[in-house]
Amino acid sequence: MQSNDSDDAIDPLRAEVRGWLDEHWDASARKPAHDFGIGWRRLVVDAGWAAPRWPEQWGGRGLSDDDALVVEEEFNRVGAPGCGQDRSHVSANTLLTFGTDTLKHEALFRLIAEEITTCLLYSEPGAGSDLAAVRTRADWNGEHWVIKGHKIWTSGARTAEYGLLLARTDWDRPKHKGLSFFFVPMKQPGIDIKPIHQITGDSHFNEVFLDDVVVPASNLLGELNEGWKVLLVGLAYERLIMGEGIGERKQGSSKDDHNRADLISMARDAGLLKDSVFRRDLAQVLAYRQLNELNVARAKMELGRDKSSPLMSMSKLAMSRILHEEARIMTKMLGAASLLDGEPHEAAADVNYRAANAYMTSIGGGTDQIQRNIIGEQVLGLPREQEADRHIPFRDSRSVTG
């Protein structure tokens, strides 16, 4: 059913969402209709619209994919944020799938209300593309887990309430089989966070040193030594949102989000629409974006089945190419002016940021080369990459013995 159907023809669910939004959201001002005494996103959570596919027990409505899309359409129609967390929230979806009830009660609602944030404590010096080589250790001391190790490139660590951490719990098993996955409270002694400065001028990611960090038993996600399975689900959500182009613009940028019309009108202003080679490049990147939107929609359907799919790798790889290509095209449109930067040169600053930041999608969440490996092995059926240390005890591998 179309979202613009007249009120008397629309299905009951659409009518319910529409009625709720009419009462609570001022579409023309794009803000809550009144002061409800709680934040907008908490209001959305309490009404069951933040994650409508989830079970009612955890703040959802148990809706099918088709019905949940109706809810999302209505929120999008009036520009209201807060819906769709059941498809896009990396930590919350991982927690819902693998977390203990204790931990879900503690964190799930606050996560989807965006009252707290998380960070991903996966990469280490020596374990990036080869994540199964992590050497951060978690040992059980009879009362709780004790974590010791060094993580790197951790986005958002300074503000995060929890970190999703991959650590080794059995050194005698092969590298993928001795890992466990923890939800680590970040505001505690023993965690030392050092910001890393990026070429964009941002400082989103950090080094994180963990020294005898304490984690309760209820914060283990999934089974002991089965952390790799949990990680794959978390990575699937992460690759999907990167495939959608998250974070392509500088936070707080005064410019509206880029869209097709922007690129075309920029090209027209630069007098480049008459250039047939340029026009072909522009058409190609716009077509990639459109195709990728369809691919992301397919990938989202697969996420409901709790598995990591090569579709997420394809979307992420495509978005990486799109962002680099758009930055190149925009630089060409500005010509020599693209060498300028800083506040008085807003257009150039924006394009420069895009060019430098496109690497976020080609490296973060697994590099382009790793996505190609996944597609090669899982879609094209090419032989698996050789891994000499895949089946031996991790303590005998070169990651440990050097």
Ligand SMILES: Cc1cc2nc3c(=O)[nH]c(=O)nc-3n(C[C@H](O)[C@H](O)[C@H](O)COP(=O)(O)OP(=O)(O)OC[C@H]3O[C@@H](n4cnc5c(N)ncnc54)[C@H](O)[C@@H]3O)c2cc1C
């Ligand atoms: C913006 C940004 C944000 C990030 N945020 C986080 C975060 O929040 N949490 C976190 O844990 N990590 C984060 N990362 C880290 C990111 O996941 C790693 O940088 C990435 O997985 C690559 O690991 P590496 O840097 O160790 O490079 P390496 O693994 O050392 O790779 C170096 C090069 O070798 C290539 N290569 C390696 N192995 C293979 C192979 N088998 N086949 C073909 N080529 C290969 C790689 O593609 C790459 O070009 C972030 C990175 C960026 C850029």
